[in-house]
Amino acid sequence: MKEQFKNQIIIDGLQYCNWNREIFEDLWRGGLTAVHATLVYWENTEESFKKIDKWNDLFIQHKDIICHAQKTQNIIEAKKNNKVAIIFGFQNSAPIANDIFLLEKFFSKGLRFMQLTYNNQTPLAGGCFEPNDSGVSRFGHAVIEEMNRLGMIVDLSHAGKKTCLDAISLSSKPVAISHANPQFFHKSIRSIDEEVLKNLAKKDGFIGLSLYPLHLKNHGDCTLEDFCSMINQLVDMIGIEHVGIGSDLCKNWPDEIVMWMRNGKWTKKKDYGESTNKDTSWPKQPAWFEKGSDIINIFNGLLKSGMNENDAFKILGSNWLEFMKEHF
């Protein structure tokens, strides 16, 4: 484990990897305490339950270095036991279809984050790529109440602006945008504008900052200095306690998965999402964030930017832990 992280909680608030021993070992050696792992995007109910079964196999196969977190206490225990805790999340509401009773079934198997939408409209709300964002629907309202009751985090990544504002206002518990960047750093459909950021913070919400190249200023050529300067600017705008990392790191996937993420099964034509050049391969990560353990570079970058060590550790994980304590 990285010496600097020895006594610290380090959390990556979103990764989507094709998990294997090599990836788990990198996180483990890198000193990560917990990772929120995406299970599905477009998958239906049955397919999503199968993903959980697959994870339960992984927990057995790699029990020396990973474990399943269903409570924040499990994250603290993982730290003590020198393991990486995995928190389950869905990047869409497709698995629950139109059935509110499925939420508790997924919750009982460990689901702790669910996005209302993934780019497109769902029965719950409007996605960020929709020309007309519905906001939170009748079913969406009922689902948010149920998630609040269960202790499942409402994740607004990939939602439209009206949906974000509605959900922030409707939810009785603070909501998260697990992986996105502010519009002031990089203008894109997926980035979050000032109004949403300020409303989010006012209601004790949380944003995890993304390292996905299409969310970065200058994409894969983004400098660590620019990224850390954005963090400082955001901290000044909404307060440090609302900010963490949600790297959106995608490892070990073939290029076809890029088009799966964008197209799912919803269109017979090709949709290129945020790619302006119709590229269908994985975008190049910045050299200072190519794997989960590279989170140490962000820590060092923050120190170099003038942030004190205590605050840098807040960004790297303890803020996420405090936020999660409100829920589970």
Added chain:
Amino acid sequence: MKEQFKNQIIIDGLQYCNWNREIFEDLWRGGLTAVHATLVYWENTEESFKKIDKWNDLFIQHKDIICHAQKTQNIIEAKKNNKVAIIFGFQNSAPIANDIFLLEKFFSKGLRFMQLTYNNQTPLAGGCFEPNDSGVSRFGHAVIEEMNRLGMIVDLSHAGKKTCLDAISLSSKPVAISHANPQFFHKSIRSIDEEVLKNLAKKDGFIGLSLYPLHLKNHGDCTLEDFCSMINQLVDMIGIEHVGIGSDLCKNWPDEIVMWMRNGKWTKKKDYGESTNKDTSWPKQPAWFEKGSDIINIFNGLLKSGMNENDAFKILGSNWLEFMKEHF
């Protein structure tokens, strides 16, 4: 068979019954040539395929008096063979979830009508009960194109106003509102306003008029005279060729089904839909339309209202047949 209907095509553009021999015999004796039958509201993909299997059993069991219509030619053959042709429809898009490829699979099993929404928002569009109707979404647009290609009728019953206007404008083939009444006849969330009616007709669309008590002036006490006078007024407004019957007749169901239709699985609280008195039982049908064969009363009512026989037969079925010819 009713003597007056001997050489005529009589079509009911929507019924939702718990089908049995008695109901089929009533339709058969009543001279019905074809009925568009609702298969599902909130059911998922697998449950919806099972409903089709169940219908295929019914076609075998009652092959002396019913048959399956997949083309308008099948309706004409049914008339010759003295059978009632059944056309499949979904009152929601829940069965296709977020998967455009399922449309062709359901089409190949005979699906010929699909509503984009049932009261609530779907991934495709906004429902009439939503406070904020999204209109047709990105997925909805792709689905309408696919329905147009296959020859499946876009049904806008239970959709919001913006969704109706969007779909009418986007669809390359005429669309239908299989079962609803004009706002000028009875103000309700499910009724259709003048702007939508006029746009629908301008694009060669179709409306089937409903006999569901909550869609009628004075509900179950609606008089046949008032209903027929509404038909005449609508014919004057949008032209006779766009108008038919879609009775929304619901036979042989226990009261629990009323709350299934309203609540599906989307809410843990009770939603009462259009009932203003929180009634959870089936509303009382008008005495002149209690069963499918009572369509003869509408025919006689139209003659009494001054409509000529030829036009009354258009309303009773030949208009629907001409509209369906555009699709299948």
